Amino acid sequence: MASGEATSAEYIQHHLTNLTYGLDTQGNWAFAHETPYSMTFWTVNVDSMAWSIITGVVFAWLFYSGAKKATAGVPGPLQNAVEMIVDFIDDTTQSVFNHHNPLVAPLALTIFVWVWLMNFMDLIPVDWIPGLAAAAHIHYMKVVPTTDPNITMAMAFSVFALILYYSIKRKGMGGFFAELAFHPFPKLLMPVNLILEGVTLIAKPLSLGLRLFGNMYAGEMIFVLIALMFTGGIALGIFGGILQWGWAVFHVLIITLQAFIFSVLTIVYLTQAHDVEEEH
Amino acid sequence: MTLSLGTLIGQTITFIVFVIFCKRYIWPPLINAMQERQKAIAEGLSSAEKAEQDLASAQERVADELKEAKGEAQKLLEQARARANQMVEEAKTEAREEGERIKEAARSEIDQEINRAKESLRGQVAALSVVGAEKILGDSVDAEKHSQLLSKLAEEL
Numbered sequence: 001m002a003s004g005e006a007t008s009a010e011y012i013q014h015h016l017t018n019l020t021y022g023l024d025t026q027g028n029w030a031f032a033h034e035t036p037y038s039m040t041f042w043t044v045n046v047d048s049m050a051w052s053i054i055t056g057v058v059f060a061w062l063f064y065s066g067a068k069k070a071t072a073g074v075p076g077p078l079q080n081a082v083e084m085i086v087d088f089i090d091d092t093t094q095s096v097f098n099h100h101n102p103l104v105a106p107l108a109l110t111i112f113v114w115v116w117l118m119n120f121m122d123l124i125p126v127d128w129i130p131g132l133a134a135a136a137h138i139h140y141m142k143v144v145p146t147t148d149p150n151i152t153m154a155m156a157f158s159v160f161a162l163i164l165y166y167s168i169k170r171k172g173m174g175g176f177f178a179e180l181a182f183h184p185f186p187k188l189l190m191p192v193n194l195i196l197e198g199v200t201l202i203a204k205p206l207s208l209g210l211r212l213f214g215n216m217y218a219g220e221m222i223f224v225l226i227a228l229m230f231t232g233g234i235a236l237g238i239f240g241g242i243l244q245w246g247w248a249v250f251h252v253l254i255i256t257l258q259a260f261i262f263s264v265l266t267i268v269y270l271t272q273a274h275d276v277e278e279e280h
Numbered sequence: 281m282t283l284s285l286g287t288l289i290g291q292t293i294t295f296i297v298f299v300i301f302c303k304r305y306i307w308p309p310l311i312n313a314m315q316e317r318q319k320a321i322a323e324g325l326s327s328a329e330k331a332e333q334d335l336a337s338a339q340e341r342v343a344d345e346l347k348e349a350k351g352e353a354q355k356l357l358e359q360a361r362a363r364a365n366q367m368v369e370e371a372k373t374e375a376r377e378e379g380e381r382i383k384e385a386a387r388s389e390i391d392q393e394i395n396r397a398k399e400s401l402r403g404q405v406a407a408l409s410v411v412g413a414e415k416i417l418g419d420s421v422d423a424e425k426h427s428q429l430l431s432k433l434a435e436e437l
Binding site: 041042044048049056059060064067071072073075082102106107114148150151154155157 | 290
């Protein structure tokens with residue numbers, strides 16, 4: 001626990017607060033918890049960004065080490081592991097995405113492994129890293145970047161930008177507009193079509209980012225709640241330990257599933273962006 | 281849990297950097313290695329299959345040749361056996377003829393001996409008869425006068 005005297009509410013609140021640095025409403029650059037004023041939008045969640053970059057580097061380093069010595073002969077254990085994941089993503093991409101675009105598969109691989117690694121931070125007991133950080137006088141430390149909607153939405157919007165880019169590139173401005181305006185109903189009902197298709201389009205990044213955020217946030221929340229039991233005496237503590245173990249086992253499935261869903265949906269959305277539909 | 285533009289932008293840039301890094305340095309070498317290995321395995325499998333076929337056809341050929349050789353050997357064996365039989369037969373006949381011939385020769389020799397013995401006996405009998413007759417008659421028999429008679433006697437013996 002961060003501090004012995006904290007109430008349950010404070011403890012939970014503490015675990016759900018990012019280490020935020022940025023511009024406050026008085027025009028000062030400061031950490032959010034050190035300034036008496038509230039923050040503007042011009043902030044950086046330092047912990048989210050740091051763990052996001054750390055896990056990203058772990059991904060890049062691991063896979064680059066595997067790829068650097070990649071041989072068509074007998075692969076080493078690292079190459080084997082890396083190849084297994086690459087093969088899995090490649091199969092998934094091939095089965096969904098039937099156009100030629102060399103960006104899609106590496107994109108899906110990056111998303112899958114990186115998101116998985118970020119989600120994996122959730123399995124580290126909730127007090128370990130924040131405890132270490134507190135010892136180093138860092139007061140807030142949220143270690144799971146995917147529980148920060150700014151992180152998940154940034155990725156979702158990046159994917160959305162790609163969707164828009166490839167839609168326009170493949171279909172042209174007119175073709176893309178036609179897809180939005182003339183689709184489910186005849187041309188007469190263009191406004192209705194635009195609203196319907198517009199919502200569908202906007203729903204893509206929102207569902208992509210919020211699904212991941214929601215799942216990870218909820219999972220983290222449950223870990224925090226379970227961790228609260230450790231303050232309730234030996235019996236409750238042991239029960240909490242069992243619960244934590246059970247939830248962690250279940251969470252292994254969730255983090256993998258969420259990473260997979262994010263990358264597969266990315267492939268699916270990009271496939272739709274590439275599909276040049278017939279005239280309706 | 282509030283909007284943080286810096287995080288949004290930072291994560292977007294980080295995302296782009298990692299995707300580009302993956303696309304450039306991670307994906308191509310791995311997928312190339314995998315495809316190459318796939319090709320090598322496919323080639324290995326097909327060449328193994330070909331080798332198996334070759335082996336099967338070679339075995340077939342070997343079996344054929346073996347059968348042929350066996351037939352040849354059988355034929356040779358039979359010929360040899362026939363030849364041997366023939367030789368034995370020939371030898372038997374020759375031996376029989378030889379024996380016959382030897383027997384014949386022996387027989388003629390015996391006959392000759394008998395004749396010679398007969399001749400000599402006849403001579404001796406004639407001489408004895410002459411001696412006996414002289415004794416009986418007390419006179420000598422004129423050998424010349426009685427030679428006809430004597431030889432007739434000798435012939436009857």
